[in-house]
Amino acid sequence: MKEDLKIAWRNVWRNKRRSMITASSILFAVFFAIFMRGINLGFYGNVTDNIVKAYTGYIQIHADGYWDDKIIDNSFEYNKKLEDIVKNIKGVKLSIPRLESFALASTNDQTKGVMIIGTDLAKEKRMTKLDKKLVKGEYLKIGDNNAVIISEGLANFFKLGINDTIVFMGQGFHGSSAAGKYFIKGIVKFPSPDLNNMMVYMNLETAQGLFEAQGRLTALAIDIDDKNNMLRIDKELIDKTKGMGYEIMTWDKMLAELDRLIKSEDSQSYMYIFILYIIIAFGVFGTVLMLTAERKREFGIMVSIGMQKIKLIRIVLMEIVFMGMLGVAGAMVISLPVVYYYHIHPIVLTGSYADSIRQYGFEPLMPLAWQLDYIITQVIVILCFLLLSTIYPISKIASMKVINALRN
Amino acid sequence: MKIIEVKDLKKIYKDGDIEVNAVNGINLTINQGEFVAVVGPSGSGKTTFLNMVGGLDSPTEGEIIVDNVNVSSLKGSQLIDFRMNNIGFVFQSYNLIPVLTAKENIEFVMHLQGKSKKERDKRAMELLDAVGLGDRADSRPSKLSGGQQQRVAVARALASKPKFILADEPTANLDSKTTAVLLDIMEKLNKDENITFVFSTHDPRVMKKARRIVTIEDGVIISDNIVKKE
Secondary structure (H helix, E strand, O other), X not given: OHHHHHHHHHHHOOOHXXXXXXXXXXXXXXXXXXXXXXXXXXXXXXXXXXXXXXXXXOEEEEEOOOOOOOOHHHOEEOOHHHHHHHHOOOOEEEEEEEEEEEEEEEEOOEEEEEEEEEXXXXXXXXXXXXXXXXXXXXXXXXXOOOEEEEEHHHHHHHOOOOOXXXXXXXXXXXXXXXXXXXXXXXXXXXXXXXXXXXXXXXXXXXXXXXXXXXXXXXXXXXXXXXXXXXXXXXXXXXXXXXOOOEEEEEHHHHOHHXXXXXXXXXXXXXXXXXXXXXXXXXXXXHHHHHHHHHOHHHHHHHHHOOOOHHHHHHHHHHHHHHHHHHHHHHHHHHHHHHHHHHHHOOEEOOHHHHXXXXXXXXXXXXXXXXXXXXXXXXXXXXXXXXXXXXXXXHHHHHOOOHHHHHHO | OEEEEEEEEEEEEEEOOEEEEEEEXXXXXXXXXXXXXXXXXXXXXXXXXXHHHOOOOOOOEEEEEEOOEEHHHOOHHHHHHHHHHHEEEEOOOOOOOOOOOHHHHHHHHHHHOOOOHHHHHHHHHHHHHHOOOHHHOOOOHHHOOHHHHHHHHHHHHHHOOOOEEXXXXXXXXXXXXXXXXXXXXXXXXXXXXXOEEEEEEOOHHHHHHOOEEEEEEOOEEEEEEEOOOO
C-alpha cells in the first residue's frame, strides 16, 4: 500500500502544471460552492430566524382546523395535560400561550381592523423580544389588565400616545360580542409595515376576558433549543397528542409561501452550483482522459512485469483522489476562514435592496452559514465527480490488452 | 533441462476478411542457460513469437510450455502472476517506470512478489552493481542515458529471479559502445548465473554474442543453429 501511495503521489507531480491546474479548478469550484451555499443558507437562516423568532415560533399547536379558518371558535382549552406533554419533550425551550383574533379598533371617529394578541407577555419577550421593540412607554406587567401595547403605525393612524385610550370591538367565543376600552401603556415598532399597522398586545387573561374565551387559546407557540431538532419535536408532539383534536404545525407549514420561496431560491442556487461542478467535472475528466491516454503503454509495461490490474487501478484512483484532495484541502484552507469571518461579521446590505428586506421585517444582513454539513456536502460532491471520472481509466485498464498497450 | 517448449505455435491476425499468419507453426525447445537470438527481417514474426512465449499475446493455435506449465492455458491474473514469477522482460525502449528511481524500479517487481524491504534492498543493490550502476541507484530514468536505462531494465528483469529473460530488440536504441557494455553484462549473467536469455534482434552485434541463432521468416523457423558451444 505504501509503495502504491508513493507511486500515485509521484505520478501526481510528474506533470506539475497539469496537476496544479486541475487541483486549482477544484479549489475554486469548492470555494465558490461553499461561499454560495454559505450565503444562501445564511440568508435563509436569517430570514427564518427573523420570522420564527419574531412571531410564529418553530412549532405551534392549534385546535384542529384553526390554521385554515382562523376564528376564535376554533380555539382550544389549555389544560395541564397539554402543558405537561409540551414541557416534557426534550429540546422544548419555551411555550407561549396565545389567544389571537381580529377586531375593530376605534378612537373618536376613526376605525381600523387590528390583530389582537393576548399572550404571556413575560414569555413573549423571551422569544420575540417584544420589549426591545418598544419605542414609547413601558412593557406590560402581570396585572396590567386594562392596558395594551400597540404598534407604532396604528398609534400614528389614530394619532394616539401613551396613556391614551383605545376601544376594541369584535366577535367573541361562540358568537358573544367582544368590546373593551384600554389605555395604551407602550408603543412598539415592527420593521414590517403590515405588522406595524395592525398589532395590539395585551395580557392573555385580558384577551380571554375580552373575547369571552376564558382558559382558551388559539395557539401555543413553541420555541426550541436547536432548530435541527424541530422535526423530531414535531413528530413527538404529533404522536403524543394523537386523537386530542390538535393540529401541530412547524413554521414552514404555517408560512408555506415563504417556505416555497426559500425552496425555489434554494433550487436555483443548487442549479448554479451544479453547473459550476459540471464545468469542473469536464476539466477533471479532461485531465483523467489525458493521463490515461498518455500512460497506456506504461500501464501495459506494469501489467506485463507482474502488476495485477486491480492494483494498477488502485494507483490511478489514488492519483485522481490525491489531485482532488489537493484542491479540496486548498479550498478548505481558503473558504473556512472567509465563511467564519462573514458568519461573525455578516455582509450588511445597503440601498434599495436593504430597504425592501427591511419592509419584510427582516434585518438587511447576509451572514454566511457556519455549518459543517453543507461544507462536507461540497467535499462529497466533488469526490463523487472525481470517482465518476475514474470510471474511464478503470474501464480502460480493466479491458486493456497488454500487447495492444505495449504497441501503443 | 528444457525450460521453454513451443509446439505448433500459430498466430493469425484478422483484418476484416484478410488473415495474416504472423506465426505459422513454430516448434522450438530452449534449455536452461541458453543464450538464444531469434533473428529475422522486420515482419518475420519474431516479436509476435516472443510475445506469445512471454504470455503477453495469446496464440491462435499451439502450446507454450514453460517449466511444465502450459502458458497458453493461463488467463487473467494467473497469467500476470506467472509472468511476474517466471519471466523477465527487457523491452526495446527500456520502459522503466519514470516516477521511480533506478533502485525502486528494480525493487518494484520484488515488491509485487511480496518480498521484504530488506530483501528488496539487498537484491536491488546487488543487481545494480552487477550492471555497473551501483552509484546511480537514486537516479530517476530521466537522469540516466539510454544505455544506463537499458541496464536498469536488465537488472529489473532479473529482480524476480525469473526462469528466463525475454529481450525484444534490446539494443535497437543503443550506440555501439553501450550495446557492447550491455551485451557483456548479459553474457556474464548468463554464464555466471546460468540465466537463460532469449533475444529477438536483427542487430549483428547481438547475433555475434549469441550461442544459438533461430532464424524466422514468414512466421516459420527456417534455421536453428548452435553457433558457439557452451
